[in-house]
Amino acid sequence: MFCFTNFLYICIGNIAGALCTRLQIKFFMLKNIILFFKGFSMGLANVVPGVSGGTIALLAGVFERFINALKSFDMEALKLLFKGEFREFAKHTDLLFLVVLMSGELISIYTMANLLDYLFTLPNGDIYVWSFFFGLILASVYYIGKTIKKFNFLTIILLIVGAALAYGTSIVAPASENDNVFYLIFCGAIAICDMLLPGISGSFTLILLGNYKLIMLDAVKNVRFDVLIPVGLGCGIGFLAFSRFLSWLLKNYWDQTLSILTGFIFGSLIFIWPWKKGIPLESDGVAVFTSHGKAVYVGYDYFLPELNMVTFIAIAIIIVGIAVLCVVEELSKKKKASQEDGKASAKDEN
Numbered sequence: 102m103f104c105f106t107n108f109l110y111i112c113i114g115n116i117a118g119a120l121c122t123r124l125q126i127k128f129f130m131l132k133n134i135i136l137f138f139k140g141f142s143m144g145l146a147n148v149v150p151g152v153s154g155g156t157i158a159l160l161a162g163v164f165e166r167f168i169n170a171l172k173s174f175d176m177e178a179l180k181l182l183f184k185g186e187f188r189e190f191a192k193h194t195d196l197l198f199l200v201v202l203m204s205g206e207l208i209s210i211y212t213m214a215n216l217l218d219y220l221f222t223l224p225n226g227d228i229y230v231w232s233f234f235f236g237l238i239l240a241s242v243y244y245i246g247k248t249i250k251k252f253n254f255l256t257i258i259l260l261i262v263g264a265a266l267a268y269g270t271s272i273v274a275p276a277s278e279n280d281n282v283f284y285l286i287f288c289g290a291i292a293i294c295d296m297l298l299p300g301i302s303g304s305f306t307l308i309l310l311g312n313y314k315l316i317m318l319d320a321v322k323n324v325r326f327d328v329l330i331p332v333g334l335g336c337g338i339g340f341l342a343f344s345r346f347l348s349w350l351l352k353n354y355w356d357q358t359l360s361i362l363t364g365f366i367f368g369s370l371i372f373i374w375p376w377k378k379g380i381p382l383e384s385d386g387v388a389v390f391t392s393h394g395k396a397v398y399v400g401y402d403y404f405l406p407e408l409n410m411v412t413f414i415a416i417a418i419i420i421v422g423i424a425v426l427c428v429v430e431e432l433s434k435k436k437k438a439s440q441e442d443g444k445a446s447a448k449d450e451n
Contacts, residue, residue: 133197133201136163136198136201136205137201137202137204137205138205139157139161139163139205140201140202140206140209141205141208142161142209143157143158143161143202143209144205144207144208144209144210144213145157145209154206155297155298156238156241159241159362159366160241160244160245160426165348166195167198167199167202168297168347168348169195169348170195170198170199171297171348172341172344172345172347172348173195177193178194225411225414227375228375228376228411228415229375229414229415229418231377232375232415232416232418232419233418233421234373234422235370235373235374235375235419236418236419236420236421236423236424236425237423237425238369238370238373239370239419239422239423240422240426240427241366242363242366242367244426244430245359245362245366246260246359246363249356249359249363251356252356255357255360256357257360259360260363260364260367261364262361262364263360263361263362263363263364263367263368264364264365264367264368265364265368266364266365266368267364267365267366267367267368267369267371268368268371269368270306270309278311278312278315279311280312280315280327280328282331284312285312285316285331285332285335286332286338287310287335288316288332288335289331289332289333289334289335289336289339290335290336290338290339290342290343291306291310291335291339292306292307292332292335292336292339293336293339293340293343294339294343297340297343297344297347298347298362298365314382315328316328316329316332371403372401374401374403375406375415375419376403376404376406377402377404378402379396379398379400379401380398380400380401380402381398382398
């Protein structure tokens, strides 16, 4: 009888252990699938001119972790890599998180770019696409602003400053093209910093710096290493330095940093206002086009829409964009609440 009881306990323990392991695997898979689609959403945002993947990262709740993972590529990471301690290297750099997130982003860029290009070619398609993202980003201002723990005079001023800076970039005249090595390094550093920031477009920054055509069209198409190497060096410097600086700001000045980032996002709404007419970028009096034959715009003339069916559809799409974000936020809130309840019940059992 004693042997049978022990055997029964062992069987029950093994079954329970197997079930726990399966549940852990399922949870692990689900968590990474969700993370993949967060990266996918970031890539989709980066494909749309004027929309920042950083905004989606902040909204999806992965921005701070993303910045911390980027800044972890330091001397300690290099030491672990050269020692062959790959498990510790992956843990130190949060490598799995980065791989899953960036995979989603890259796949999105390559798969969704063609779809968005097609949508932009449809009658009034550009207005409808801009309308959806306008609603999405408009709602995100509210939800990201909610993460500011305490509003005071300083945070309100920073929010206004962030909005003014973002809006200011839409009215600044672009500089002239410059292929000086040090200026190219500067362009790379500034562009990569803007790509990390919510509400700011790195491509538009290159237009303002005067080197969009030189870097994104001529150098990439003709593989000009004399341009690509300095720009790449600037990107590396800006990437490592700014990610560490931004991580430090979020850790020590959360409310102030979130205030100015929320301002950036609010100010960037001007870039995705659905009713606008592009001002083509010109080089020697000739309009500049991408390798796909699309015009490159240096800015936009914005106007109020006429009251017609296209406008009513666009307004409906803006509301859909707002509603989508509200639903996602509510689902996220419920998920966090259930996780906290699970942790609380586990503590009570212990």
